[in-house]
Amino acid sequence: MPCRTAFAQSAPTPPPTTVQRRAPAPLPQPSTVSAVPIPDGLELAKLVWSTLLAVDSANKSGNYSVLRDLAAPGFQQANDAARLSEIFAGLRNSRIDLSNVLLLTPTYSQTPHFVEGNLLRVQGMFGLRPTAITFDLHFQWNAGRWQLFGVSINPMQLPTSTPQRN
Numbered sequence: 001m002p003c004r005t006a007f008a009q010s011a012p013t014p015p016p017t018t019v020q021r022r023a024p025a026p027l028p029q030p031s032t033v034s035a036v037p038i039p040d041g042l043e044l045a046k047l048v049w050s051t052l053l054a055v056d057s058a059n060k061s062g063n064y065s066v067l068r069d070l071a072a073p074g075f076q077q078a079n080d081a082a083r084l085s086e087i088f089a090g091l092r093n094s095r096i097d098l099s100n101v102l103l104l105t106p107t108y109s110q111t112p113h114f115v116e117g118n119l120l121r122v123q124g125m126f127g128l129r130p131t132a133i134t135f136d137l138h139f140q141w142n143a144g145r146w147q148l149f150g151v152s153i154n155p156m157q158l159p160t161s162t163p164q165r166n
Contacts, residue, residue, distance in 0.1 A: 036118070036141045047146055048106045048122060051137055055153060056098035059088055072140040072147040088153075096155050101126045101133060109134075119149055125156070132156045 039047060058067045064084035068076055079087075108124040115121045120139045125132050138150035 039112075039120075039146065044112060044122065045106055047139060048124070048135065048137065049101060051148055051151060052098045052101045052126075052133070052135065052153065054148075055088065055091070055151065058084065059092040059098070062092075064088070067148075070148060072142050072149045074140070075147070075149050091153060091155070094155060096131055096133070098133065098153070100128050104128065106135075120146065127158065129158050132158050 054067045054070060058064045062085065064081040068079060068081055068084060071079075085092075104126045106124045106126060108122070110123055112120060112122045115138070118140060120141075122137045122139070123135065125134045132155070134154045134156050136150075136152040137148070139146040140149040141147075
């Protein structure tokens with residue numbers, strides 16, 4: 001049950017992510033010289049975990065104001081709490097407990113990288129069973145910290161057992 005994507009500006013929903021398991025590589029430097037700190041592995045995982053927990057809390061409480069308030073200004077302008085509630089209705093109705101992501105380290109499907117100049121794009125999954133969680137997140141450096149700029153979270157059914165060999 002895919003969920004629509006919340007972005008700070010009108011953007012097409014990204015195509016489904018094909019997840020490949022590989023170790024995360026160091027982030028490339030942005031193309032322009034800036035004072036934007038590149039998050040290390042732990043900081044990157046904390047960004048992912050905290051985003052998924054914020055969505056989980058919003059889904060459980062029905063209150064998307066905090067998720068919105070934690071995001072970058074452009075995201076706030078493009079998404080009021082009612083719109084976020086609508087966007088995440090499918091995920092909310094699935095009753096998937098996103099807090100289970102705290103049990104695993106994120107697996108990145110590609111190296112986190114900068115897009116559109118200053119947005120950090122982070123894609124990957126948490127291989128929970130039977131329902132894995134895929135994510136495609138965009139963060140913007142603002143007011144001395146990384147803030148959510150775009151979010152797509154989708155459940156993905158994984159096999160519960162290994163195939164039998166004959």
